Every structure is written in structure tokens, then in C-alpha cells.
Amino acid sequence: MKRAVWLGVALSATVGAVTLKPAAIISADIEQSRSKGDVETHHYVTVQNAFPKVDVFTVKGVPNNVFFIQKCREAVRNKLKAPATAKFSAALPTMYFVYAGTYRNFGKVDAQNSLGAPSRSSYMCLSVFEGTQKGGRVYIKATLLN
Template sequence: MKKAVLLLVAALLSLASAERRTLTPARLGSKDIPTTDEAFPRMGWVRISKEWVYSAPVKGLPTQAFFQKQCRSAVLEILKSPASARFSKPLTTDYNLKGGFYTSSGTVDSANSYGALLRRDYICFSVFEGNAQGGRVYFTADLLGDR
């Protein structure tokens, strides 16, 4: 029994470490997503490779609607009270040509540890791995502070 538990733990650890690999950005995107060459210090697809908290498969190229849904899901993963979340500001997404990653940002109202509702801006960084037929998108999300 003890040996079986150890083998299960080892298998789970190897799966977790296998997921953390350097991602290869596809360097292409949907026509409905604007591009930018704005520099983000300390951000790029290599950092997203190490820090992603959420990933999702996509058929075809990821669109604004896809990023909106998936970024909000990534934000829910890091909120103290995801059930209280109300997304208010429309989400915008850009593709960063220099960094090979997408940025999506918006505003969310959610309860903190004490139950008080706070309005916070959030930003998601993501990398699309795949081709025009589809692939997988990896996300990391950050809450930017109280308003």
C-alpha cells in the first residue's frame, strides 16, 4: 500500500514538472486582436512558461472572445472569493510582437478576506502554442490593486 502511494505521488510530481516547460509562442494571432510592440519589463513568454496558472485548448486561432472568457477564468483562480466576482470593465486584448505574448486587462469587483467588496484592475499575460488549426493557451493573471 505504501509503495503504491509513493508511486502515485511520484507520477503526479512528474506530470506537474512536465507541464512546466519553456513555451514556444506561435507568433500569429486572430485578425480581431490588435498588435503592439510596447515593452513590458520583466515580462515575456519565458516568464509565463514558469508562472502560468491556467491553460486552455483552442480550436483555430484564439480570438478576443476566447481571451475574455479564459482570462476571467484565470482571474477567478486567484481571487479570495471567486463566487462574489463581478467583471465590469470590458476586457481588451493585445498581442505583443516583441515579447511573443498576449495581454488582456479589465476590472473586477470581488470580496476580500473580510467580506468587503473591492474594485481591482487585473491583467492576464498569455502565450499561444499552436498553429492556425488550434493549440493551447497558457495564462498567468495578476490583480493590480484596490481602487
């Protein structure tokens, strides 16, 4: 009986677990940071550990700046109380952290809060692209910063 219980515990601990392998290809329109300090704050394991509370998108080809901005906004909408009211201001360009294996987007969004009052929030998305030149999946962890 104890073995069955331990097997159940082991299986439940792995449900939803995912191991990401960031692609080593980057679109030419995305800025790159080669600072090794970025590994501590932007490592792909941050996105991996947030799974399954991340948004997953399929992409044909290598994702570019426009793709990351659009999909980040979509992931942010999924976090809002009133997503239909969201109005996004101009986003900063996507940054790729070479040693961390992640893409980062920042921006601001105006939307109604749970009381129906307008509210402005900053947001950040940390993304991982898994795939090849032909395409793959992008995992996005969206965070409202305030």
C-alpha cells in the same frame, strides 16, 4: 549514494518545468504592438517561469479577442477569495506583443475579499498561445494588481 542524491535534486528541479514556443499566428481582431521595448515587460518567459501557477486552456482554431477576455476572467476568478461574487467591468481589448510573443488583457473586478467586504481590483493577464491554425493551448498568468 551521492550520485543518487544529485539525480534526485536534478529531477526535482525540472518537475513542472515547461518550455513555451509562442505561435506566430494572430487573430485578425487583436491589436498588435511592434515596440521592441515590450520584450522587457511582456516576454513569454514571464508566463513560462510562472508555470505551474498558470491556467492552461485548450482552443480550437486561433484564439480571438473574446476568447482571451473570457479565459483571462476565468483565470482571475481562480485567484479570488470569493470567485462566485465576481463582477467584471468592461475589459480593454486584447493586445498582442509581436516581439515578446504574448497577449495582454486588463480589466477591473468587484468581488468580496477574505473578510466578506466588497473590494475592487484591477487585473492583468499575460498569455501565450502555442499551436497552429487548427488550435492548441493557451497559457495564462493572471495577476491582481491591487
